[in-house]
Amino acid sequence: MRPVRLAASLGAVFVLSATVSTLALAQAPVCSAPVKVLAQPRDGLTLLEDSKAEFEKLSGASFKIDYLNENDRRAKSRADASTVGNYNVYYVDEANVALFASSKWIVPLTDFYPADYDYADFDPGRQKVATYDGKVWFAPLTGGGDLMVYRKDVLEAAGIQPPKTLDELIADVPKLTNADKGMYGIALRGARGSGANVWRWMPFFKAYGGKWFDGDKPAFNSEAAVKATETYLKLFKDSAPGTQTGSWDESTGAFLSGQVAILVESTPLSGMAVDPKTSQVVGKIGFLPPPSPLPGGGYGHGLAIAAKANADDASKKCAGLFIAWATSKENEKRRLDAHQFGELNRTSILASKEFADIYGADLGQALAETGKVTAVNFWQDPRWPDLGDRWGIILEELIAGTRTDVKGSLNELEAYANELVKK
Structure with a gap:
């Protein structure tokens, strides 16, 4: 917008x-x-x-x-x-x-x-x-929507400019992780839910050209969905501890406590980040739009x-x-x-x-x-919470490693969606 x-x-x-x-x-x-x-x-x-x-x-x-x-x-x-x-x-x-x-x-x-x-x-x-x-x-x-909130001091020490593209983000995040010093490149949401892990996954889906439907038929097993999921799982390797089973509170909490170099999250985080009552990183942070072509999650x-x-x-x-x-x-x-x-x-x-x-x-x-x-990244339909929550369960299992077949998981979601739209 x-x-x-x-x-x-x-x-x-x-x-x-x-x-x-x-x-x-x-x-x-x-x-x-x-x-x-x-x-x-x-x-x-x-x-x-x-x-x-x-x-x-x-x-x-x-x-x-x-x-x-x-x-x-x-x-x-x-x-x-x-x-x-x-x-x-x-x-x-x-x-x-x-x-x-x-x-x-x-x-x-x-x-x-x-x-x-x-x-x-x-x-x-x-x-x-x-x-x-x-x-x-x-x-x-x-x-x-979403903002990219980042630690200016951490990126400067690493000789890294704030990423302006998704490819730059993917390349920079591992370089910013130093687990021995309690610093992680990013924080994502792993907990199941249409408003939790799926909410943070959706911008990647849209950035790669994903669509919920092709006409009136579900289109979730596309190459865009596969690539978005693989990217999300890759970035999770450098996500702060606790975020694999966490949501908004855990990802923002990790950033506000000084454990995270870059966070793309909903805009209320930015107000918290500049408030000394809630943030330990006041004066050390910068703000930019999400790296292109990530759309903000409205x-x-x-x-x-x-x-x-x-x-x-x-x-x-x-x-x-x-x-x-x-x-x-x-x-x-x-x-x-x-x-x-x-x-x-x-x-x-x-x-x-x-x-x-x-x-x-x-x-x-x-x-x-x-x-x-x-x-608006989600499916604007009364059945969205049902579909989103179902994908949240599957995505959580992929993050946890109890599932490993991304394409098969998306096929399963598509089958579920086909039954859902018949109702």
């Missing part, structure tokens, strides 16, 4: 935001009842609770957010959306937006998202993830308008106004002031002087550049 529109100053952005709010306040109340939201805990949502009076003045009503952990939130939102429809707004994510949209449990967001709130200002990669079947379904609360979580609870357009407009306000430039600025890096989604904020003052200009530039190559 993208061209980024740079703000000449953040002050200009918030003059606009103030104008937006003034225009909205001049209108008649939009909401006749409190907006009921089902979500999972996020710092950015908790921060909204401090501004309830602002939303009530803006809309004519307040809001109530019920929080559940991720798995329980997904289960309850499916049950609610398909039956009684108690909630006006659902928290959705890249793994379930296809199910909610295709089931007509949510409605296209931009039909009811006030234009003055500038949806186009969101990071283009997050817009891609929020789009399914050509329509936008949610406003981002969190998300991103993901996103956000707020969507429920269909059943919002039976008429007036209710949908109320829900749309809440979502627009909750994800507005003004509330994004509050999240920036609170140093909630993982909750920042707007290009005007990421390009601002205030962001650069807190996180550094290099990080803002890297985020802008990585957006241009961020992509």
